[in-house]
Amino acid sequence: MTYVSYLESPIGYLRILSNGNAITEIKFMDSDGPEDPDTHTESARTQLREYFSGTRDTFQLDLQPQGTEFEQKVWEKLLEIPTGSTVTYGTIAQRIGDSKASQAVGRANGKNPIAVVIPCHRVIGSDNKLIGYAGGLKRKEWLLKHEGALLL
Numbered sequence: 001m002t003y004v005s006y007l008e009s010p011i012g013y014l015r016i017l018s019n020g021n022a023i024t025e026i027k028f029m030d031s032d033g034p035e036d037p038d039t040h041t042e043s044a045r046t047q048l049r050e051y052f053s054g055t056r057d058t059f060q061l062d063l064q065p066q067g068t069e070f071e072q073k074v075w076e077k078l079l080e081i082p083t084g085s086t087v088t089y090g091t092i093a094q095r096i097g098d099s100k101a102s103q104a105v106g107r108a109n110g111k112n113p114i115a116v117v118i119p120c121h122r123v124i125g126s127d128n129k130l131i132g133y134a135g136g137l138k139r140k141e142w143l144l145k146h147e148g149a150l151l152l
Helices: 039-053 069-078 089-095 102-110 137-146
Strands: 003-009 012-018 023-029
Touching: 003 039, 012 039, 023 039, 069 089, 069 102, 089 102
Parallel strands: none
Antiparallel strands: 003 012, 012 023
16 A cells, blocks of 8 residues: 655645554645645655644654665665754765765666655765756756755
């Protein structure tokens, strides 16, 4: 069974999915839709609302993103990036033990199924440029400014 909630955020709608045990997806959408929530999707909606209002900077959610073993490693490292900071794709590659895997890290980042909570928006290019965000660069820029990591 898949459960679903939606949240209208300052940068678009978020669809929040749960399998009944944990959050499996948070994705930017163009609109909301029919809801069939559970405690996981409702908790995520509440915590995301707090995040966007500026009263929360970490999440306490059960997560079960689906991906390859490599993608899972990358996503685990993303969870270690503190709010208000950024790292490069190369740094994540080093942290997973393969300094030559920057491009593979970028691909795994792009497949992150749990936007905002697994903070792939905190990963930037080696030249400190904002590149490669599945939700769009305007959203990435907004999120980094919101967190105080980008002071432009």
